[in-house]
Structure formats: C-alpha cells, structure tokens
Amino acid sequence: MPTDTATNPIGVHALVWVGDTSPRSVAYAVEKTEATGFDLLEISLHDSGNLDVAAAREALRSAGLGVACSRGLAFDADVSSEDLAVVERGEKLLHDSLAITRALGGTHFTGALYSALGKYGRPLTDAGRRNVVTVLRRLAQEAAGESMTLGLEICNRYETNVVNTAHDALRLAEDIGEDNVLIHLDTYHMNIEEDDLVRPVHEVGDRLGYVHVGENHRGYLGSGHLDFTAFFHALGDIGYSGTITFESFSSAVVMRGLSNDLAIWRNLWSDGEDLARHARAFIGNQLHTSRSR
Template sequence: MNPLGIHALVWAGDLGPESTRRVISQTRRAGYDLIELSLHGSQLMDLALTRDLLQEHGLQVGCSRGLTFAADVSSEDPHVVARGVALLEEGVSITHALGGHYFGGILYGAMAKYAHPCTVQGRRNAVAAVKRVAAFAGERGVILGLEVVNRYESNLLNTATQALAMIDAVGAPNVKVHLDTYHMNIEEVDFMQPVLACREQLGYVHIGESHRGYLGSGTIDFAQFFKALALIDYQGVVTFESFSSTVVNEELSNALAIWRNLWGDGMDLALHAHGFMVQGLHAARMGLAHCAPAK
C-alpha cells in the first residue's frame, strides 16, 4: 500500500507550536503516514519542536510552497527571480531540517492568475531556477516536485506533458512530476493518460475532489485515476488535500480562493478520506491482479 498523507490545512491554518502539536497528533490519530506542511508563514514554525513531534508520532513529512509575483522565478526581472530562488532554497532547507525528503508545489512561478502567457525568457529563467534549486536539494537528499496546476494558478505548467517537458529541460534526476486530481479535472483529457505518460517521473500525488470537499461527493473519476496508478505500479505517497473556510491560512486560502465552508469536522473528513483512498487503491491493484494472465 502506498504511504498516505494529509495536508496540514485540514487541521490548522498556521504552524505555531500549539497548532503544530494538533496537526501532528491528529494526523497520526487518523491513521496517516505523512503530514504535508505548507511553508506559507513558515517563519512561525519551531523546527526543533516539529521534528521532535514527527519522530515521537512516527510520521514522515513533506513540504510545499507556492511563490508570489514578487518572487516569481518565471519573471524577466533577475532581482525577482533571485528572491524566488532564495525562497525555494529556504523551503528545501526547512524540509531537510525536519527530516523530510520531498519539497513540492508551484516551484516554477507565481501561484496566481496571470494576465498574459509566459514569455520565452520567463520560461528560460524558470528552468534555470529549478535547475539551481535541484542541485541545492540534491545535496540534501530532497526531491523537488513540480505540481501541475490549473490555468488560474499558473501560466506555465497546466498539464503533465508540460511538466515532463520542463523536467527534460532541467535535466536533474531529483525533479519529478506532482499530479493533483483537482487540477487534472480542469485541464487534462482524462485521469488515465497523464499518469501513464509520467510513469517513473511521477514523484508525488495529491488526491482532491472537484470542489475540494469530501472525496466521492464531486465529479472526479477516482477509479480511473487509481487504476492508472496501479498500471504504472506507483509506490509513492498519495496525499489527501482539502480546503474549507473552517480552517484559514489567509495567504494560502485566499490564493486558492477558498470562499466556502465545505466541511466543519476535520477528523471526520480525514477518516473518510483515509478509508476512501485505502479502498480505491486496493481495489485498483486487485482488479489488475485478477486480469493478469495465469502462469
């Protein structure tokens, strides 16, 4: 079974000491193997405390981040690009300090709606920035995940094919594709072909419903997606991601346009998602096993 993760915003909107204790203890209580920490507002995090709590509860950790226009590595302004690279290297350093090995998100540009396509020079700058950060991450045993998001959150990587092309341009073995069903539902033709295209380049997965609420209550074809993961024998982390106005991180929640209250009980949501993912992943693998020719 794949390691199962959950995003910290199911539990708390900040990573101060009290919230960190709740985030980590609730994640373990709900049966997950990994907690994903968003590094928006990471200056509030007590790294030593967080690492101790992770070890105490036997949890893995992954970190994620998106950039702003003021630190956009796909900008044509070298000073803006430099600010973005500094933030990404900080994210890698935090991930490493926590004992984590995965740092992902929109690492190639701003997490925002652009008013124009990415320029040729902007893409060159993004590739160069990711290549530099990949070298920095590789020295620390950290994998970078380029999360493929929808057109309202990036003008650069909206499909798995675009992410694979950027990874080819970067040419670093520790840069992988990060697929998210919420974004795939908007941009991809289905939930099968992008996964098959990525194969060994798929490094991380977000499971999110079409409206970001309870799994199975929206329009996403999870059976097809889980089957695709089984077909490529994906062994990596599968992380549940859901957002509601019940739990707010002002910077991240506003950037993601979380205006509605989609759930009020994080534990009920998390337990439901855990069972949904376990059942779906298991059913997909068993289905392939039954279809395999007898030897």
C-alpha cells in the same frame, strides 16, 4: 500490471487541520494525523516564519510520521518573472524552504516551485521560462547533494501560467535536466486541465514522484464527479509506490491570505477530523480495489 501488496504511504495536508504553522498548530496537526491513521503530514511553507522546525521535527518523530513540504511563490518573489531582482527573491525562498524540508526530516519538496500562486494576466514569456529552468536546476542540484527530490506540481490555469498539464511538466523537467526533478499530479487540477485522469498518469510513468488526491470541489472524496477508480487503476498500471496525500481546503480553516490566493470562498466542511477519517478510508479502499484486479 497492478501494483503489488506494498502499501503506498498515505498522507494528509496540514491545512485539513490548521491554517498556520505556529508551534501549537503543528502539534495539533501532528496529533490528528497520527490519530486518524495517516503515514505522513504535508506541511505548506507559506507560513514558515512561524514554524519551530526543531519542535516540529521532534513531534513528527515521536508520532512516527513522515513529512513532505510544499509551497508556491508570490508575485514579488516569482522565479518566472523577467525581473531578476524578483527572481532572486524567489530563488532565496526556494532554497530556504528546501533547507526547512531537510531540517524537518523530509526528502521531498514539492508544489508550484516555478511561479507565483495566482492568476496571471499574460502568457509565460521565453525569458521567464529560462529563469525558471535556471533556478530550478540549481535548486535540484542542491537537493541532490542531500538525497532529496523536487516535485513539479501541475496546477490549473487560474493558479499559474507555467505548468498546467502533465505534458507541460515533463517538458519543464526535461529542460531542467536533473533526475531528482519529479512530477506531482493532483486530481483537482487534472479535472480542470486534462482530458481524463488516466492518460496523464501513463504519460508521466516512472517520473511520477508525488500525488495529491482531491475532489473536483475540494470537499469530501466521492462526493463530486471525479472518476477515482480509473485514477487509482492507472496508478496501479504504472506501479506507483510513492506517497498519496489527501488535500482539501475550507475557508473555515485556511488563513485569509492563502484562502484568497486559492479562491476558497466558502466552507466546504467544518469538521476536519471527520473529513480526514473518511479520506483515509476512501484512499485505502481505492488502493485495495486497484490491487485486486
């Protein structure tokens, strides 16, 4: 059945606005997120050392915005490694990031929490996968004590070798064995790895906890070839009422290190405000249409 008239929170990724998390950048991202009509700002914690958590929390509160946090790991802090020292560094990053999310007022910490963000030169090993399960089980148990959830974002084969499909993510969540570990679907990655944009939504069902909406080329929504109508109807089929966040990257904004990790080699857009206003209207229209069936 389609979703009811309740409105999904609609978010925007901070990298649409700024490339870092300095106080000035976060203030700007919050201002623009509120001005363009979004309900939530997603903050990537790749630059968390520069984040003034108290100031960011106050800015979000004053603007009436929700917050979610996301991140991937680095190869020298990779919880899917067989090197326990590397795993330990990755686990510390995850626990620190969970604490930042909580301090910002967020309840959902998501992303490629299970590996480095980058192209691997070999498949995931059994030992590496066991390390992922062990670390994320401990993280989920800590999160549950704070009434928080974790998201397993499904990323394409060029960004991880751990979770590439909805089926992979469900298997990993089952092995972790904690109810607050949810699945995070992203249309950009689904376009690369899944057969279509509908069956994974149905397969995940009530384990779906977060959604990224992005075009196949990460540009303006509707300017690529993705079947967003089918995707939003599938969300309606399962009664998804969670956050839907617009994500798009351009080398005009994303800081060089992360831009290289994500292979953002060109300026897909330069006017983040125009991009975001278009995305907010596009998502709102898709939700309205999916509920009108």
